[in-house]
Amino acid sequence: xxxxxxxxxxxxxxxxxxxxxxxxxxxxxxxxxxxxxxxxxxxxxxxxxxxxxxxxxxxxxxxxxxxxxxxxxxxxxxxxxxxxxxxxxxxxxxxxxxxxxxxxxxxxxxxxxxxxxxxxxxxxxxxxxxxxxxxxxxxxxxxxxxxxxxxxxxxxxxxx
Numbered sequence: 001x002x003x004x005x006x007x008x009x010x011x012x013x014x015x016x017x018x019x020x021x022x023x024x025x026x027x028x029x030x031x032x033x034x035x036x037x038x039x040x041x042x043x044x045x046x047x048x049x050x051x052x053x054x055x056x057x058x059x060x061x062x063x064x065x066x067x068x069x070x071x072x073x074x075x076x077x078x079x080x081x082x083x084x085x086x087x088x089x090x091x092x093x094x095x096x097x098x099x100x101x102x103x104x105x106x107x108x109x110x111x112x113x114x115x116x117x118x119x120x121x122x123x124x125x126x127x128x129x130x131x132x133x134x135x136x137x138x139x140x141x142x143x144x145x146x147x148x149x150x151x152x153x154x155x156x157x158x159x160x
Contacts, residue, residue, distance in 0.1 A: 002008075139147060 142150070
């Protein structure tokens, strides 16, 4: 067996494996440790990125809720302003309608007064024409002396 080359190849192989086992094991363990450290570092980075993403998400959720509250407040304010504007417009419209109604009533009263005055003047004109006609008929039958006496009597009555 000592002369068999296969024996010596097997012995040399086992010696080589035995002698290089420590170095190969160290190299293999070092590679595995490096890979483990790299994986741990990547996991830590991933965890850190996840925490940052969660913080950013929480911040955006908080901002979203603040913006929703602000939008609701703006909506409430807008409704309040719209109600105030509607009330103001209704009051202005009512005041305008009241002023127009008063103006119309004033014009109606003025036209009524003008119509009454016109009728009165017409009645006075008719009465004067009738009086003139009566006076002319009556004066034509009276003499000059009787007319003067009537005028004096009328003057005395107006003076006292």
